[in-house]
Amino acid sequence: MSAGTSTFVIRWINFLTMIMGYGVICFGIWMSTHHDQCHRTLTLPVIGLGALILLMSLVGFLGALKNIMVLLWVYLAMLFLMLVAILVFTVLAFIITNNGSGHAVSGVRFKEYHLQDYSVCFLRQLNNTKNWGRLKSCLVKTDDCNNLPIKYKNLKAYKSAELTPIEAGCCRPPSECGYPAINASYYDLSYHPTSTSKDCQLYKNARNVKCYDCDSCKAGVAQYMKTEWRVVAIFNVILFIILSAVYLVACCARRNAASSNSLKEERR
Incomplete structure (x- = not known):
């Protein structure tokens, strides 16, 4: 993948995920004002997830926009850790939800x-x-x-x-x-x-x-939790595939940024 294409893709992907991060944070803030205690207990996890998405997207966007090697390395590290976390959670989710099923009742x-x-x-x-x-x-x-x-x-x-x-x-x-x-x-x-x-x-x-x-x-x-966890696990499989593709593009962007910086230093 060419330098221009890889950095362009990373910039736009992270720009869109920044908007998504803002949306998740706003949703968490809305939940904090909800009168139902059941919804309110999810407030901090939702806001934390939104903040993490926003931070990672901002780092990736600035790194690709300015060809800043340090930011691209940090972005790759964060993305790699997220991939590992998703993989571990998904495997555990399938193991935990492997047991349990309904029993038929006469009539x-x-x-x-x-x-x-x-x-x-x-x-x-x-x-x-x-x-x-x-x-x-x-x-x-x-x-x-x-x-x-x-x-x-x-x-x-x-x-x-x-x-x-x-x-x-x-x-x-x-x-x-x-x-x-x-x-x-x-x-x-x-x-x-x-x-x-x-x-x-x-x-x-x-x-x-x-x-x-x-x-x-x-x-x-x-049983309800099992069903929900299974849905989340399947979603995570799809998310893992998408983020793996983003990670590969980010690697290309990081490599191209390094080559671009090397050429600039040689010209000096």
Whole structure:
């Protein structure tokens, strides 16, 4: 790749990523003003990511614009470390999300989830009292469970629905309990549970109780996390390929800048 082409490509790539970095920072600032504590907890990571993107892009842009060797070396080092971090995270994400899947339930279309099926990493986070307290408060605020009767007007529609893992695990008692469903959010708890599972004792019809303290709810969250991590991992594979191409172009720009500087010194 010629000197002009490589530096031109690097300049424009980093100019666009600088704009993206500003956008991520602005999004993080918007989240910090959000009243929902669940969104607010993500503020610092989002702003930090935006600042990192902005800093790296600025270094690469100035290095390519002025053919400054030091900045190009710093940019290459930062880009290389980011590639390594993405690769390590992606491999770990695929390993961690390898376990766990839904179990079919007779008479309904949705699946139920068992906590013990999932990765130790998920179990450690979900069984931590402080972490789960924060997650539970978020689940209660989303009001997903209380909206089920609005989505499903009768029991036939409810039982034929494909509930999300969180709806299946947090909004209802496990099927093994044997509680008859009155509607999509209310169960007849006067029946003696057919299972000794503690989830059967923990479930209540109250809006802020439901099965939020149940292992089935934690399993539903684990399945949701697994799905999200898989999406992120696939995105990271694509990002890794793109950044690898950018890295190769940056290497050409750095080499061409070095040659240009050498010619200038020889002419002097």
